[in-house]
Structure formats: C-alpha cells, structure tokens
Amino acid sequence: MDAVATAFGLVFDPYVLAVIVFSALFGLFVGSIPGLTATMATALLVPVTFFMEPVPALAAIVTAVAMAIFAGDIPGALLRIPGTPASAAYVDEAYAMTRKGLAERALGTGLVCSALGGFFGTVVLVTSAPTLAEFALNFSSFEYFWLACLGLTCAAIISTESPIRGLVSLLIGLFIATIGIGIVSGHPRFTFGSIELLGGVSFIPAMIGMFAVSEVLRYTTTTVHLPDVSQTPIGNLFKGLWPILRRYKVNLLRGSIIGTAIGALPGAGADIAAWISFAVSKKFSREPEKYGTGHVEGLVDASAANNAGLSGAWVPAIVFGIPGDSITAIVIGVLYMKGMNPGPMVFINSPELIYAVFLTFFVANIALIPLGFLAIRSARQVLRISRNALMPIILMFCVVGSFAINNTVFGVTVMLVLGVLAYVMEENHFPVAPAILGIVLGPMLEDNFLTSMIKSDGRIVDFFERPIAGVLGVVTILVWLIPLVLTIRRRLKAA
C-alpha cells in the first residue's frame, strides 16, 4: 500500500497537475482540429516530455491522448470531418444529429460516454495488469520472442486491409531498427561510415517524421477545403442526457468492454474499436433502421469504445512491453529512453510509477468532463483557426523537437527522410503504424530471437517446448496462416 501512497504524492504534485492541465488543453486543441490526430498530439508532446521526470512525462501523454480522442468528435459533429480517425466510425451519425438541431445532444453524449468508457478501461487496466505481470515473471526469451512476434503480426495482418502491405511496413520498421551498432555483436550495421548513425535511428525524430511531418505534407497537398461551421447554436450539453444513458446502459457497457478488449489486442487501437462497436451496436439494436438518420444509440457504444480502447492498449504495453497501438508504441519508446524497460519487472522495481500512471488515467477521465465541456463551448473559435497558418508552426515545432533529442540537425534529417517515406507509403496504401511498432520492438525481437537461437543451438523445436511459449507460438503461426487460407478459399469459391 506504500506504493499507492507514494503514487498519490507523485501525481498530486503542483507541477504534475499543471502538466496535466496543459497537456489536456493541448490534446483538446489538437484533437478538435481536423487533420491533426491523437497520434500526432503524442508525437509533438514527446520531445517536451523528454525533459521531464517519468511521472509527469507519462501523465502528459495519457491526458493529452484521452482528450484528443474525445475532441475528435467535435469537428465530426459540426463539420462531418473526424478530428481523429477514432471518430470516423460515427461521424455521419453525429453530423446527421447536428442537422436535426441536436448538436448538443450528440456532443454531450460523446463527452459523457467517452469519460465513462475511459473509466471502465482504466478499471480493467488497474485490475488485470498486476495479475498478468505476476504471470509474466516466469517468461524467458522464448516467450518474449513469440509475444513480440504475435504483437507485430497482429499489427501487420489483422488491423490492415492488405496483410502483405502491413507486412512490408513492419519489415521496413524492423530494418530501420537494425541500423547502428548491433546489440548482440557490437558491429556497426548499415551505417555506411556515418558516425551519427552508429547510435541507430533515433526514435523521436523517426516518430515525429512518420506521424507529424507526413501529416503536414498530406495537408499541403490536399485539394479539398473545409466546409464552414454550421451556425446552429449549441444548447445545454447535459440536457436530456440522463434518459439516454439510462436507456442505453447496455450499449455503454458493451462499447466499453469491446473497446477495452480490442485496445488490449496488439496492433488494434481506438479507431478499430470504434468501428467494430458501432457495427455491433447496429446489429443488436432494436431499431437498426434509425442508424444513419441521426440516432444517438450508436454514439453511446462507439464513443465509450474508443476511449476505453486507450486504456486497454496499455495492458500489454506495461505488462509485456508489447504495444497495443501506435500511441502505446510511442509510450514504450519513451519508457526505454527514461531507462525504464517496460515489462513485469517494472511492477516490482517501481510499482509507485505504475500506480501513478493508473491514477493519471482516472484523473484524466474525470477532468475530461469539465474540460471537454469548455472545448465544445469554444469549438467554433478553434475551428475558425487558419490551418494554413498552423501547419508551418507545427512544422517548426517538429524541427525543434527532432533537434532537441541529440542537439544535432541530423535528427532533422532523419525526421525529413522518414516523413517523406511515411507519406509515400500512405499514398500507396501501406499503413504506417506497423513500421513504428517495428522500430520500437525491433531491438527486443532480435535480442530475444538471437538469445533463443543460441540457447537452443538453432533447434526450432525448443521454441515450442515450454508450455506458454508453445501456445503463443502456435497462435502466432495460426495468425500467419489465416489470411493465406482465406485467400485460397476465396480463389476456390471464385473458380
């Protein structure tokens, strides 16, 4: 219990609370601007958190992301443009409500359900993580190898429309991770004599390039313009909300459960959680014909799900060091930089830190209600901000952030190269998230793989000999085979 008391002290410190408020406002701002995603909010925040202690750094990320995911609903409802991809699933529904004059109901429901969903996900995180961690203490390099494989495979295969493209993206990330001094041998690889590359491709510039610079590039080449904000006034947000919550309490619970579960699945994050729970909601609804006409029911499910998914994604991230989505991939990169290797040992070595993260989740979800309320109130002003002026400023911020990690312009070069790479990849429908997971998990995967190979003297059978490793290995191989089998079946049916 000592650790919990310490955690309270760590979080309820004036400096940390100030960081939380600031990152909350930042997250709400970034989330409400169409084209700026929650992942981008994290990417822009990381260089600043680099200079903080672990607790405020993690608190900043947790808060900003929770706020950004909710704030994505605001332009969704008002402009029919999702602020973040996690709101895309129900943007038509929310906009239809706005056109019926129910903007405040759409946004109020989104806000309260987001907070409740986030709360539910956090409770699951708090209760399941320590138990899982105890279990994970017995893991050896074989188990970690398979876990990393499973996480990466899910990211590459399940969450993308084309498994082969996801796989290519993942391999590119894994390749980038091998650049620099080899972890096992100490031999420089793919550095071509560059001294700056000896330390490897720095994670922060890489991430800023792939998630922020590529977004700026995409914005500057977009030919579509934003519509004007509808002039319907926004009334009392909380009016008529209670009956909705009471009527759809099953939806709220279902959305939260689906969201947490999908979030915890490696590679699938808040956006997929929202799509699936919206679809489930429609399927099991008593009035599915109302969906698409401005019906609030699906919003309850999906808004709860995307915020619940955020907390769910932290379960595998903290316990095994395997990220559940691109945001937790960034978090894991941050943890490594802070010298805290995520994994079950964190629960033993610094439990107060884990409890502090849990606490921040609760604080963030409670603060979401008043701050989200303010964000909705000021939405019209925020949406009027010229993105033409904002993008160059974001770009400068990216530059300074990439520079600040090693204080060399080499970071800016890395950011530029990976930004262009990510832009070209997305233009050609290659998902970027698997690549960032590859960069983060690459060293750990190679380390565990080589250790296991050396231990077993190259006998593949040994990878399946320990019971948990065996199960994980079989599951991973099944996940590899499923898309193959499905393709063959489709071909056979067509023939």
Place this chain on the structure above:
Amino acid sequence: MRFNDAILGVVLLIFGAAVVLHSRGFPGLPGQNYGPAFFPSIIGVALGLCGVILVVQGILTRREVGLVTLGEWASSPRHRGNFFIVILALLFYVLFSKPLGFIPTSLLITTVLMVRFGVRLLPAGLMAVASTLVIHTAFYKFLLVPLPWGILTQVAW
C-alpha cells in the same frame, strides 16, 4: 503519387537483395552460428518475398491500375509546389540553421510557408515572429536546448 504494385515490388526486391548482400559482410561471432547478419538477412529475404508477391499482384491488376497514378494534387502546380516547398524548407533548415541561427531560419521558413499556403504577408509575418519567439523561449530558456544563435550571436539573450 500511386505506383503500380509491380513497380513497388521490384523496388522492394532490389532493396531486400541489397540488405542480404550487405549483411554478408558483417563478421560472425566466434563460435556462434548466429551473428549480426542473421536477423537483417531474414528481413531482407522477407522483403524480397513480399516484393515478388507485389509484382505478381501488380501484373494481375495492371489493366485497372496504371503504372503510376498521379494524385489530384500532382496535376495542380500549386499543390505540387507545396509538397516540394515543405521539403526544401526542411532541407534549408538542415543546411543553414547553424550559420544563420535558429531565429532567422525559423522566421524565414514560417513566413514563406504561410504566405505560400495563402496567408497574407502582414499577418503571416506577425504570426511567424510570435511563434518563433514562443518556440525559442520554450526550448532554449526552459528546456535548455542549445538552439544555434548564428548571426545573432552578438545580441544573444
């Protein structure tokens, strides 16, 4: 800019082969079968295999997808210019931020980009000054990042 899968596949195949070939030059660990070349070689082979699959897919769908499909923006000189000007701005920073200093470089880049994206000169200049000073103060004063002063070294504050 969208390329046909066959072109992407060939690029990946060449890249994968280059990775494998280059890895063969890594020295092995004494007494071990698995050295620094092992993991990169697997990645190279896997990339090559993906390349082959993409080539096959690309050839199968070549009727529907052209060799290179230009996005809508590529036919608009303005948007095409936007793309390259962002990249040039970043290259400019890499090359000149040290001799010029952070403040002049940032002012120049933000003003030029804003004007290019359609903001009028006066508001663009004002916003560039404000944002540059805010970023500079935040990172230089508070986070102690040694942003270069360049030509302003004499008046550094």
